[in-house]
Amino acid sequence: MKRFFTLAAMGALTAASLTASAQFTLDGQATTAEIGTGAGKYQLAASYTGNHLDTDRGLKALYVGYTATTLNILVAGSAEAATSGNYRALMVYINTPNRSGAPAGVQLGGADNQSPLKHRPTLDMQTDYGFRVSVGPGATDVYFSNVSYVTGTGAPTAGTDTYVGSGNKNGTAVTSTATVLPGTRFAYLNTANLSANTGNAGLEIEIPLSAIGGTLLTAGSNLDLFAAYTDGDGGFFTDVIPQIANRTTTLGIDPNFTTIAGNQYLTFVLGSGTLATRSAVAKGLDFQVYPNPATATSTVVYTVPAGRQPVSLAVYNALGQRVRSLAGAEQSGPQQFALGSLPAGAYLVKLQVGEQLTSQKVVVQ
Secondary structure: OHHHHHHHHHHHHHHHHHHHHOOOOOOOEOOHHHEOOOOOOEEEEEEOOOOOOOOOOEEEEEEEEEOOOEEEEEEEEEOOOOOOOOOEEEEEEEEOOOOEOEOOOOEOOOOOOOOHHHOOOEOOOOEOEEEEEEEOOOOOOEEEEEEEOOEOOOOOOOOEEEEEEEEOOEOOOEEOOOOOOOOOEEEEEOOOOOOOOOOOEEEEEEEEHHHHOHHHOOOOOEEEEEEEEEEOOOEEEEEEEOOOOOOOOOOEEOOEHHHOOOOOOEEEEOOOEEOOOHHHHHHHOOOEEEOOOEOOOOEEEEEEEEEEEEEEEEEEOOOOOEEEEEEEEEEEEEEEEEOOOOOOEEEEEEEEEOOEEEEEEEEEO
16 A cells, blocks of 8 residues: 555656646647647647638637646637738637636627727627737738736726737747736747648737636636637627638627527636537537427427526527526426517527526527
8 A cells, every 4th residue: 555655646746747847839839749638738629610701811720728837728820811901810718717707798898909809799608818919911910919807806907908019920929018917928820821721820828827816727627718810890700719600701890699599609628628519518408499480489498407406597689688587596307488479589598507508599580
């Protein structure tokens, strides 16, 4: 027993040592050597395979990694516009554990300047931070910025956005000295288009864990993410992660993602990968709304598994406003509710059972 304990302790110390020394090279790309599992390695969170309305430009993939001291995110894509002289941006919003940020379903604050606040989407996840690179036609037309929506002791004023500084297109790292997430490093590696982006080049961000609560984010923590490719005026193309199936038109200025069926963010478990999709959650809960489209009313059915659990069931209109609350208490087993008479239009029925959340779009004719 003593020998076993000694060997186990030595193994733990070795693992801790490797975790502490693991690190990424911040150069605007995820090399083959940097992709894998565990600390110091990027894991693929999602790929974008949809339409590119800006020809052969936009998103490619989203990677997440961590070390003992940093959170690392790579938004792979080609941001230089197809039309010369135009500006484009790669950006990512994140929600970290145990922080108070902008609530889900509330439009993010905005301002007309070169910062994430130029964008005013309504997301269906809590949003703590946003990061952005704006890319123009010149070799040094690369501008990094970030925003904090976190409130609480020691946090900057919620909605504080910071222009971090300019960079270049060759992946040179820029370190932020601002009060919003100080010490965060940015790098952007340009490719002429997605066809030329045969690696994983794009916007790379390294955030010190000390700037986002230290031990609040560790291996096994859940991280919510949403990424996008936008124009210089804050307009969203089709390119978003998670991608929207069969989307062929722009999402436009200030899109409201709560009106889109399903969940418009992904949850990534550090060290494990992306959690199951909303469709998988819906299947596991036997969640259905029928008939759909509805001419009068529809019926919502689902099953609460594994004993009694807290349940929330609500209906939202196209503006993201809650128009009906159908359930808000502990339940168990099969459940059925009448949706009730609603004016003609599109609605989103959101169901949360314990920690599981899913939704379905319903059209009332």
